[in-house]
Amino acid sequence: MKSENGRDDAKRRAGESAAELIEDGMVIGLGTGSTAAHAIQAIGRAVSEGMDVYGIPTSFQSRALAREVGIPLVTLDDALPDIAIDGADQVADGALVKGGGGAHAREKVVDAHAARFICVVDETKLADVLNHPIPLEVLPSAVSAVEDSLRERGGEPTLRAAERKDGPVITDNGNPVLDCDFGTIEDPDVLAASLSVIPGIVEHGIFAAMADEIHAGFSDRVDIRSV
Numbered sequence: 001m002k003s004e005n006g007r008d009d010a011k012r013r014a015g016e017s018a019a020e021l022i023e024d025g026m027v028i029g030l031g032t033g034s035t036a037a038h039a040i041q042a043i044g045r046a047v048s049e050g051m052d053v054y055g056i057p058t059s060f061q062s063r064a065l066a067r068e069v070g071i072p073l074v075t076l077d078d079a080l081p082d083i084a085i086d087g088a089d090q091v092a093d094g095a096l097v098k099g100g101g102g103a104h105a106r107e108k109v110v111d112a113h114a115a116r117f118i119c120v121v122d123e124t125k126l127a128d129v130l131n132h133p134i135p136l137e138v139l140p141s142a143v144s145a146v147e148d149s150l151r152e153r154g155g156e157p158t159l160r161a162a163e164r165k166d167g168p169v170i171t172d173n174g175n176p177v178l179d180c181d182f183g184t185i186e187d188p189d190v191l192a193a194s195l196s197v198i199p200g201i202v203e204h205g206i207f208a209a210m211a212d213e214i215h216a217g218f219s220d221r222v223d224i225r226s227v
Contacts, residue, residue: 006219010122014217015039017224018085018118024052027079029110030066031086032059032103035120035217039085044069056081058110059103060172076113084114088121088207090132091214094227095188099135099205102160102171108203111210119211123218130185134195135205136178137171142200146178149198155180175202
């Protein structure tokens with residue numbers, strides 16, 4: 001089993017590899033999570049050395065880190081991203097599952113509107129086929145109804161519980177998150193379409209046909225895969 005230090009080094013390699021794509025004058029979508037954080041830190045170092053870029057954060061977490069490392073921030077109202085750098089919970093054949101940090105609704109908006117979307121992961125996130133539970137941001141009043149709709153589609157939903165507080169995880173948008181296990185997902189596009197039409201779901205965590213490149217970090221290298 002890979003040690004935590006070894007895994008963090010693989011994440012750092014992936015994040016820094018993607019950050020090398022940044023050029024002066026770019027607007028950058030700043031993803032959420034531990035691997036994307038390495039990219040944000042690398043971009044911050046470039047800014048401190050004189051690079052002129054702007055970031056669009058996808059969460060409170062990425063916003064706070066970007067401000068800490070000195071990246072000037074804008075919104076989608078100001079400009080669309082030239083590139084977005086974001087992580088994933090699982091990657092298979094170019095399709096992603098995201099939402100482990102509960103930021104997938106905002107991430108999807110930023111990533112989808114970027115001219116290029118670079119997904120950064122460590123090797124443990126690579127799979128032959130998607131089988132990770134799908135995170136779903138849901139309107140609070142619709143949780144029970146959405147759970148019923150998910151079961152009708154063969155899913156097993158679980159309300160994500162918060163840590164160190166009573167009750168569920170609440171997203172930056174003020175909504176709870178369901179994690180729905182569908183087992184092996186042979187056709188992510190079909191499942192994504194099925195989830196998108198359920199009233200009450202704000203956004204699901206399937207990112208199919210969105211990433212342009214996957215930067216996968218290993219202990220000794222980064223594999224870059226065009227999608």
